[in-house]
Amino acid sequence: MTAQALPPVVDAETWQRRLDELRAREKQATRQLDAVAARRRRMPMVEMPGYTLEGEEGPVELADVFGDKSQLIVYHHMWFPGEKWQCPGCTGFTSQFTRLGFLDGYDARFVVVTQGPIDEALTYKRRVGNRMTWYSTANSPFGAAVGAPAGGGFAVNVFLRDGRKVYRTWHTDGRGTEQLGHTFGLIDVLPYGRQEQWQDSPEGWPQSPTYSRWAGSEDIAARYGPDGGTA
Template sequence: MKPTATPPIVDRDEWERARAELLLREKAHTRAGDALAAARRRLPMLRMPPVTVVGRDGPLPLQEVFEGRRMLIVYHFMWHAGAPHEKQCPGCTHSQSAMNAAVRAYLAARDVSYAVFSSGPWDELAAYRDFMGWTAPWYSTADSTALPKIRNGGDLRCYLRDGDEVFQTYETKWRGIEAMLPTLQLLDLTVYGRQEKWEDSPPGWPNQDEPGSWWDRDGRPVAQWTRL
């Protein structure tokens, strides 16, 4: 559909002035993010009790999920037990689509492993991961009782391994996981943004959708159409 409105058209000098003004705000935003990251690194940590998860080779302790590295990032994938692939969480599917082998290799270069946990049965999780063509290690927490309380999914947690002990150092949810969604970061750079209702857009901009509603298309998560 052709947009009903566009930004005003100006000459190069006026555009450069407007861009320079925005750049000052962008730099301030970046510095504020750096300060938050510094505070995040200074959070205290929580000692984890013994935790067992189930992976490709059966049960294993949380320490082994680190794959020999000191740090671990875990995403908790929302799971609908017994549901077909097209009925699994579109938001979690969106978040995992960018976590390819290259991204994980860069994390590993800084001593960080990445894994996906889910409360679903292992055989269902493995079938979905394979259907999507993902290679990140997945683990079932269906029989794990010592993990920190989470919603059914959509949570991101960071851990540190010190010898035989594991500590939780950070957690986030909701918009906090947008670091895993480069699609959204890129859309934020475009003139019409994410085109969601919560955004502050000028009058006449394209119709705004409910947040995340466009992550499904024709009854299944968008990323699944690349697999069919």
């Protein structure tokens, strides 16, 4: 099937020259991201109270969510009370993390925290085939204190533990979370990119309403869930 619009066809020398020009800008962006990461490593931190979350085996103090690690990344999964299918963006984003053992070498752990009750959250985790460890902050002010209140959006927070003391070191939300996953990186190198209307694309490029190409939560359950999303 022929696409509605195609990039112009050029000779190999012209293509290489255009690639070299683009590569120079890509390298500038990489160096800028390195500079941002360096700035992040110089951020101060704030001490956290002794919050208690709910885990699969019962109440867990925040310091124990780290396990035997000193660094913790928390993804705050949006939650809609009473709904069978939760936020497709959060569901899709967290479904990509199936092998997190590489973080062991960096003394770090990555978990999901949601405002949903722990029993409902674990049921949803199984339904969609999520492989991460989940905790609930439904009975704790922890979520609200770190930018992820009940009824709020998704967010990411990072913490550092020194003994039993826990410190908050970083926070982001919205498109700031993209840097933590691989999905958009893969899509952005495709000739047509994300194909969303807000993007700057050549005339005639396929474009759709924002989010319309994202997999729904039911689709994710059908792909990864143990029961095909029928639970």
